[in-house]
Amino acid sequence: MGILINKDTRLLVQGITGAVGSFQTKQMQDFGTNVVAGVTPGKGGNTVNGVPVFDSVREAVDVEKSNASVIFVPPKFAADAIYEACDNGIELIVCITEGIPVHDMMRVCAYLENSQSMLLGPNGPGVTTPGESKIGIMPNPIHSPGNVGLVSRSGTLTYEIIDLLSKSGIGQSTSVGIGGDQIAGTSFIEILRLFEEDPKTSAVVMVGEIGGTAEQDAIEFIKQMSKPVIAYIVGVSAPAGKTMGHAGAIVSSGGGTAIEKIQAFESAGVTVGKSPVDIVRIVKNIV
Amino acid sequence: MMLYEYAAKEIFSRYGIPVPRSFLATDATDAGKIADKLGHVVLKAQVATGGRGKAGGILRAENKHDAQVNARQILGMSIKGLTVKKLLIEEYIKPEKEMYLGITIDRKARCPIIMASSEGGVDIEEVARTSPEKIKKMHIHPLTELHDYQAREIAIFLNKDGVTQIIDIIQKLYRVFTENDCTLAEINPLALTGNGFIALDAKMNIDDNAMFRQKFMEEEEDTPTATARKNGMSYVGLDGDIGCIVNGAGLAMATLDMIKYYGGEAANFMDVRAGANKEQIKVALRLVSSNIKVKSILINIFGGITKCDEVARGIIDSGVSIPIVIRLTGTNEEEGRRMLEEHDMILVSTSEEAAKEAVALGHSHK
Numbered sequence: 001m002g003i004l005i006n007k008d009t010r011l012l013v014q015g016i017t018g019a020v021g022s023f024q025t026k027q028m029q030d031f032g033t034n035v036v037a038g039v040t041p042g043k044g045g046n047t048v049n050g051v052p053v054f055d056s057v058r059e060a061v062d063v064e065k066s067n068a069s070v071i072f073v074p075p076k077f078a079a080d081a082i083y084e085a086c087d088n089g090i091e092l093i094v095c096i097t098e099g100i101p102v103h104d105m106m107r108v109c110a111y112l113e114n115s116q117s118m119l120l121g122p123n124g125p126g127v128t129t130p131g132e133s134k135i136g137i138m139p140n141p142i143h144s145p146g147n148v149g150l151v152s153r154s155g156t157l158t159y160e161i162i163d164l165l166s167k168s169g170i171g172q173s174t175s176v177g178i179g180g181d182q183i184a185g186t187s188f189i190e191i192l193r194l195f196e197e198d199p200k201t202s203a204v205v206m207v208g209e210i211g212g213t214a215e216q217d218a219i220e221f222i223k224q225m226s227k228p229v230i231a232y233i234v235g236v237s238a239p240a241g242k243t244m245g246h247a248g249a250i251v252s253s254g255g256g257t258a259i260e261k262i263q264a265f266e267s268a269g270v271t272v273g274k275s276p277v278d279i280v281r282i283v284k285n286i287v
Numbered sequence: 288m289m290l291y292e293y294a295a296k297e298i299f300s301r302y303g304i305p306v307p308r309s310f311l312a313t314d315a316t317d318a319g320k321i322a323d324k325l326g327h328v329v330l331k332a333q334v335a336t337g338g339r340g341k342a343g344g345i346l347r348a349e350n351k352h353d354a355q356v357n358a359r360q361i362l363g364m365s366i367k368g369l370t371v372k373k374l375l376i377e378e379y380i381k382p383e384k385e386m387y388l389g390i391t392i393d394r395k396a397r398c399p400i401i402m403a404s405s406e407g408g409v410d411i412e413e414v415a416r417t418s419p420e421k422i423k424k425m426h427i428h429p430l431t432e433l434h435d436y437q438a439r440e441i442a443i444f445l446n447k448d449g450v451t452q453i454i455d456i457i458q459k460l461y462r463v464f465t466e467n468d469c470t471l472a473e474i475n476p477l478a479l480t481g482n483g484f485i486a487l488d489a490k491m492n493i494d495d496n497a498m499f500r501q502k503f504m505e506e507e508e509d510t511p512t513a514t515a516r517k518n519g520m521s522y523v524g525l526d527g528d529i530g531c532i533v534n535g536a537g538l539a540m541a542t543l544d545m546i547k548y549y550g551g552e553a554a555n556f557m558d559v560r561a562g563a564n565k566e567q568i569k570v571a572l573r574l575v576s577s578n579i580k581v582k583s584i585l586i587n588i589f590g591g592i593t594k595c596d597e598v599a600r601g602i603i604d605s606g607v608s609i610p611i612v613i614r615l616t617g618t619n620e621e622e623g624r625r626m627l628e629e630h631d632m633i634l635v636s637t638s639e640e641a642a643k644e645a646v647a648l649g650h651s652h653k
Binding site: 020023075076098099100101102103105106107109110111125137138139152153154155156157158159160163180182183207209210211212213214217234235236237238239242243244245246247248249258274275276277 | 392394395397398399428429430465468470494495496497499500521523525533534535536537538539540541543544545546547548552553556558560561562589590591592616617618637638639
């Protein structure tokens with residue numbers, strides 16, 4: 001099981017002919033993902049790693065019945081790519097692109113609210129269910145199948161934690177990146193709800209960071225969950241008013257500091273780890 | 288990116304939002320000439336940060352002589368680490384009443400939010416904490432945008448007299464906000480005067496991600512942050528003595544936290560992003576080591592798209608003499624580590640070890 005994706009997921013790669021798109025397509029195929037189509041306007045008729053390329057999402061869906069999409073197109077064109085995927089009924093849209101203007105994303109999210117599509121990202125590493133499928137850019141060798149769900153706003157920090165979990169013999173049900181931007185298509189709560197309903201997941205690691213209140217917003221839901229959630233919040237040493245790499249990682253008004261987030265979790269009875277190693281130690285004691 | 292007040296006011300003015308008459312000066316002589324023309328003036332330090340008034344960067348002058356004296360005092364001063372090179376000199380306008388009007392992004396609601404308060408000229412965060420009833424907040428749907436009734440409600444809340452002019456200012460500020468990709472467009476204070484309403488201050492933060500379609504006169508700043516940005520990386524200066532170079536913002540923050548946990552203080556945050564090449568690593572090392580406080584450098588790379596051998600080449604070529612602790616894992620790890628071992632670099636295998644080692648190295652070099 002696991003959440004969001006499985007062996008039946010039929011993936012479409014938007015921006016498949018680019019350097020990153022073609023490289024990552026190969027990586028996903030190696031992982032076992034069923035990549036059925038690619039789209040690059042003007043490059044229809046070609047193939048990339050044996051995957052047929054179409055000029056539009058409409059054709060890719062018509063011919064190859066894609067039901068999920070991953071977006072590797074540049075920031076300037078990314079919002080349009082999301083609209084195109086949404087309008088053609090793609091159920092899961094994973095946007096890897098970093099640097100999409102926040103005004104574009106506000107409009108995209110408002111548009112998606114009345115649709116069948118779910119958006120993961122932007123500016124995230126994607127989603128991986130070991131043994132089933134991978135959409136995105138998480139490195140292949142770090143994963144191992146198991147029962148711990150992981151949801152995070154980061155990329156490489158997520159890899160670090162997955163890697164440590166795997167090396168300690170703790171497998172993952174699904175690892176999900178929701179993205180490091182100010183505006184995310186999917187919130188922590190939505191992913192936590194899926195993990196709560198997933199029979200394979202027995203505990204969840206949640207990795208948050210400074211900026212906004214997305215982590216605190218999830219607390220009420222976590223309290224109702226039957227499964228343990230272990231939280232890790234980075235940015236304890238971050239100064240206010242400075243953007244720490246991720247567009248969303250900035251302490252600008254109330255509730256955004258790491259300390260405030262950690263205190264909110266602890267006072268709600270949620271265990272908070274101090275470092276990736278500490279997280280793995282806590283998880284090991286639980287599962 | 289935060290715009291200078293004068294640049295924001297130019298934009299306001301272009302959209303028809305009333306602002307005081309003003310001129311820019313870079314020396315005291317010019318400041319005197321401008322004061323001669325405008326009479327009673329306010330001299331305002333042009334730096335892209337808040338807290339200028341508290342730092343003594345905003346002074347009034349009633350005549351040419353005072354304007355020159357005050358200009359000399361402000362020019363060259365440092366406000367939050369930024370040197371004042373320009374002054375905005377504008378006619379002094381005495382407000383009858385000061386209000387607040389701002390538009391920003393509500394991350395949770397994922398839409399723009401207008402905030403208005405009948406108490407302006409003060410820290411709006413402070414008003415929000417102490418007397419939230421004095422602030423009116425209104426969400427704007429990103430697809431249908433600002434409705435007339437919404438602007439009207441805010442205007443009536445702000446001041447029952449002059450509603451028509453306030454509505455006009457709200458609508459224009461909303462256009463400024465959306466058309467310029469702002470993350471913040473703010474008038475604080477919005478002043479009521481004998482001649483109607485006027486924006487005495489102007490603040491605009493522009494979304495860095497939208498720079499490809501926005502053309503602003505970016506001041507050529509020679510700071511590590513600007514150099515990093517030009518090279519596709521992200522740098523934030525901090526107060527400690529351990530230089531940091533990491534791929535990924537989350538891992539970079541985690542690394543900084545670990546340094547703190549082990550009793551050290553990072554000198555900077557630096558995210559070299561995904562897929563950094565040899566040249567970028569060299570630039571990163573040059574930037575980090577140019578800070579004289581730096582006693583040791585920690586490089587933490589988890590290679591996905593980033594290739595460890597490419598990073599190793601950059602480190603070896605950089606010729607930096609400050610001791611470096613390196614943690615390299617992921618894509619092409621073996622090759623990268625082998626190259627670094629040949630050059631007697633300090634290699635560790637986990638983030639935690641790297642933090643511990645960097646703190647220890649920093650201490651031994653004090």
